[in-house]
Amino acid sequence: MSEVKPLLEGVRRDVEAALDGVLPPVAGDPTRLHEAMRYSALDGGKRVRPALCLLAAEALGGARARALPAACAVELIHVYSLVHDDLPAMDDDDLRRGRPTSHKAFGEATAILVGDGLQALAFEALARAYGDDPALGLDLVRLLAEAAGAGGMVGGQALDMSGQRLPREEAALEGLHRMKTGALLRASVLLGARTAGARPGDARWTALDAYARAVGLCFQVMDDVLDCTASTEALGKTAGKDAEQDKLTYVALLGLDGARAKAERLLSEAVDALADLGPPAEPLRALARFIVARSS
């Protein structure tokens, strides 16, 4: 664990500074919207997606500075989805990253607009940052939009809202999570890889894609485990909601030990997928281990 902490700390610092530069200034009009966008996007979160993006680029010899706008774009999509998921009509949550959720702090209308504005900003940031290489920029837009939309994250969230009707079997649960959280986690890795010059079909792309799929699912399995075992304080969001809502989770399906064993298997898969990438991929391996060992 100790090896990954300074790594994540460095990512957090870089991403925080980059997001600060991309987000609209507090001073500008409409002030309240800008303030709310910054409230939700800054000073919080583990920044797992930006870390995946930056470390994937670096695993292929790419420069962090080149991947940073892509990492920010992915995080902006993630943050917007949290803001909307927390709304009363959705998961109705009061607490996020240890602070009041956006609609609790700024009201529902502003929270809806915060999410909408952050999504547009993600694509604007890509278009601005990669104007010197439009083929790269447009590929990033496409990868991110596909992962964020009805065929990915938004579709998964829609499936989840109708979750009671999912068949209680692992394939259904996995299908849901491949969309709801997996698509954006996978995109994080692939956007990073693309900024380092990889393309679909490359051996390196295929290796990172396999890593990303395993890590994405692993992340969700551990989320289910933590919802059962961690405190609200440690999570920074309301714990125990899954059981309370009788949601289909990996813990409900496999039991706590079964879910932990599955996470370990997925971790091995993720690490194995990187075998040919050698030492530059070591941070990605450490990040996968961190995801399984994390306590919040």
Add this chain to the structure above:
Amino acid sequence: MSEVKPLLEGVRRDVEAALDGVLPPVAGDPTRLHEAMRYSALDGGKRVRPALCLLAAEALGGARARALPAACAVELIHVYSLVHDDLPAMDDDDLRRGRPTSHKAFGEATAILVGDGLQALAFEALARAYGDDPALGLDLVRLLAEAAGAGGMVGGQALDMSGQRLPREEAALEGLHRMKTGALLRASVLLGARTAGARPGDARWTALDAYARAVGLCFQVMDDVLDCTASTEALGKTAGKDAEQDKLTYVALLGLDGARAKAERLLSEAVDALADLGPPAEPLRALARFIVARSS
């Protein structure tokens, strides 16, 4: 008026077919989300923004087929904004284009996701359609994202939600509308122009930009007039809401006649801006006249 009707009918047909191809199929999972996205995006609306986009491209000698994906992307952003604006936490409206609003028909959670999914789809559609000319594609993404985000439509909507605090003067109202509706109407024209090869700084770009700004404001002035004078049935959305909510509008500021006179002045400005573009710009002129003369 008669000249513009077949023109708009042709645009509607082309846009409807193109949107049908871009939207996710009803059959796919999650069915309900797909159905709701199609419900909101198809079979409705005047398609003013796609018309501006296609006719701007054609005014410069561009091909309609080349501009069509951009026209769809603009309309998807417009439709998503309507779905979110109608939500109970926002304008709380039950009726849109003569039918129940998305949240009335599908529930609030689905309506939030419909908007989110349509926004992602707009950018995905651009990235897919313009892969053969990434410099064009990335320019379109940037123009659209800037117009849609906190510096444009979303920012204007946020200003409008805090509308009671606007100073009761024309400059404040104009600033609001330049963001809330003007930015996307302007983008509609500029995206079309860009697909026809125009670029910022070109005389043709500058002419179309001046046209777009005048038409955008004109459109809003007439919206305010119609909210006072038209029936809910004719509008397909709830009429008389502005006065009821004591909103700052052009009618409140200038009176009904004053607002109509302003619309006429803006129409002249728009038509004058196109002077150098000659006969190919005639449909754009007709469209501007239609916007002032429309009754819904």
